[in-house]
Amino acid sequence: MMDLFANRVVPTTKVELPFPNGIELYIRREDLLHPEVSGNKFRKLKYNMAAAWTNGHHQVLTFGGAYSNHIAATAAAGRILGISTIGVIRGEEIASCYQDNPTLKKAAADGMRFKFVTRTDYRAKDSTVFLTKLKAEFGDFYLVPEGGTNLEAVRGTAEILQEEDEKYDYVCCAVGTGGTLAGLINGAAAHQHVLGFPALKGNFLQAEIAKYTKKKNWQLETAYHFGGYAKYNADLLQFIRHFERDTGILLDPIYTGKLLFGIFDLIAQDRFKKNSKILAIHTGGLQGWNEKIK
Incomplete structure (x- = not known):
């Protein structure tokens, strides 16, 4: 029965773009876990x-x-x-x-x-x-x-990070209900800082995430929801197209597009320490491109 959920190895891709201050950005391709049941x-x-x-x-x-x-x-x-x-x-x-x-x-x-x-x-x-x-x-x-999102989900998402991922200084993820971020927080090493990029407006996520973790190594970056859940604009869509052109990695406008847009903006603001390594989690969600957005 659990063959579907047997351990799978997914690639981590370095984004080969000229970031300032020696910053390196990597994408964990959780979207490649399974063609139908992918990502988080x-x-x-x-x-x-x-x-x-x-x-x-x-x-x-x-x-x-x-x-x-x-x-x-x-x-x-x-x-x-x-x-x-x-x-x-x-x-x-x-x-x-x-x-x-x-x-x-x-x-x-x-x-x-x-x-x-x-x-x-x-x-x-x-x-x-x-x-x-x-x-x-x-x-x-x-x-x-x-x-x-529940305790079983947080247990599963904690498995995204492995021992070899301790080389990263920051772990970044899009946030919907907060379960994936809570798992990443629990799975992160002591020196790592976890950043969540909510895809929707509202202040309830802080309390929701805190239900599943006692750790304090995290924060939410709330400026990148683009108006709320499933909201987007021409700037975000252009960013997604340029990111795919430059990296070959497709994002979606609901979650991962907002995540990477936010990371790029924080890099431009010098919000990350020099020579830091950033791991962004691609949580899938690409079936959304088959809908009303194109």
Whole structure:
């Protein structure tokens, strides 16, 4: 069952661009972990799917929006592992046209069943009342939170960093729900500083991340959300295109594009110490390019 999540080695690519002050930038290609269950979603689902299997759950239920990388990855993992999946999708208006949405169309092809709910109901998704109604409708299930972040996810994302990565001074990652960053914080060496680049507005992430770590070797860089989740502008898209042209590495405009844009800007501001080595985590999410952004 766990062959899907067997240890995999992914390359780390040095960005061969002329950075000032002797700075070196490297990209950990987590996006290459698996063609369908890639990046941080692979890491987050590893121990969640194992827990579902071990505890005798035959179906996994989770939450997400219409273009959710987490929904896509969960559906694919369920198909591969033979575990039924249920996606509670934000926005009841999508129900009649979800086949026009490539993410949901693929998830459905992978066997995921959907429940479309209003945005008001979706905000109550963690309540006992809401979850009780879901169990009455679908029967028993293993629950994976929105974005996949829980203790099992943080355990998985901590495995991104290995002993040989202690040569890096900074570890940088895009932040959605905070689970990947929490894992990186826990997995980082004592001398390393971990920087998170939130893809959405709001001050709640600090507290969310602190739920999963007691370490203090981290901070959030909150100036690079470009207006909020799934928001972007011409400058960001141009940066992504130029980065691909110069490095051969494709980023997405929801997470990793904002991450690298922020790193480049901080380098220009001399925010990193001289001769430092920076490791940026490419968390995948490239299925987003198959949607409305191009």
